[in-house]
Amino acid sequence: MIDTLNKFDIDLFLWLNGRYMPWLDPIMIWITERNSWFPLYALLIGWLIYQYRKKAVGFLLTMIAAVALGDQLASSVIKPLVHRLRPCHELALQKLIHPVLECGGQYGFVSSHASTTFALATSVWLLLGKQHAWLKWGFLWAAIVSYSRIYVAAHYPLDVLAGTGIGVLSAMLCVLVFRKLQERIRHHKIA
Template sequence: MLNELDTELFLALNGAHASWLDQAMFWISDRNFWFPFYALILLFLIWRYRIKAVGIIFTCVLAILVGDQITSSILKPWAARPRPCHEPSIEKMVHVVWECGGMYGFASSHAANTFGFVTVLVLLIGKEYPWLKWLYVWAALVSYSRIYVGAHYPGDVLVGGTVGILGAVLVSFLYRKLPLNYQI
C-alpha cells in the first residue's frame, strides 16, 4: 500500500515536468554545481569563527558522512529497492533528465547530505544567524530535484532527509558534549 502510494505520488510529481525546467533541475541535482555555494559557506565560517570554524566544518562533514554512509552503504543494499528509472513496471513512464544512476535508490543520499549539512549549521550557529533556517528551502529543492530527474521516489527523499537530520542531531549533540577546550 505504501509502495503504491509512493509510486503514484512519484508519477504525479515526475510527470509534471516542463522542458524549460529540465536543465535547471539537472544542475540543481548535480552535486558539483553546489561547490561554489559550499565554498561561500566555508569562507563565511572561517571569516566569522576563525579557528573555531574547524569544529563547525568538521561537524558538517561528519554529518554528511554519517548520512551518506547510512543511505548508501546500509539502506540501499538492505532495501534493494530499484530507482524509479530502473523499475520495469513504470520505467517507460519516468521522465529521466540525465542518467538514471545506480540500481537502488532507497534512501536518497542527496537528501541526507543536504538536510544533514543544513541541520548542523542551524543547530550550532542558528541562534546567532536565524536566516540559516532558510537553507532548508535549498535542501528541499535539491531533494525535489531528485524526484524531478527520475532518480528517487518521494519516500526515498523523505527517508533520506530524515536520516540526514537525525545524523546531524547526533553529531551536533556529540560536538556540544565535548569539553569547551576541545570545541575548536
C-alpha cells in the same frame, strides 16, 4: 499495509514526475548535480572562517561528520539492505516517467542527496541558527535539491523523505557529540 504505502509512493512519484516542463529540465539537472554546489560550500567555509576564526574548525568538522554519516548510512548501509530499485530502473514504469539524466546506481532507498543536504542544513542550523536566523534558508535549499531527485526520476518521494530523516538524525547526533566534547574541554580548562 506495505503494498498500500508502496502504491501511494509510486502514484505520488508518477504525479510529481509528470509535472515536468521542458524549460525546467536543465535547471533541475544543474540543481541535482553535486558539483553545482561547490561554490556554495566554498562560500560557507569562507564565511565560517571569517566569522569564527579558530572556532570554525570545530563547526566544519561537525558538518563534515554529519554529511559523511548521512551519506554512509544511506549509500553503504540502507541501500544495500533494502534493495529498492530506483524508479528509472523499474521496467513497469519506463513508459510512464520523465527521466532527465542517466539513471545512476541500481538502488534508490534512501536518497543520498536528501540525506547529505539535510545533514548539512540541519548541522549548520543547530550550530549557528540562534545567531544567524537566515541560515534557516538552508532547509529550502535542501528541499529543492531533494525534490530534484524526484523530478529527474532517480527517487520516489519516500526515498527522499527517508533520506531527509537520516540526514537530520545524523546532524543531530554529530552536533550532540560536538557539544559534549566542548563541555568536556571547558570542564578540563576550569579544573
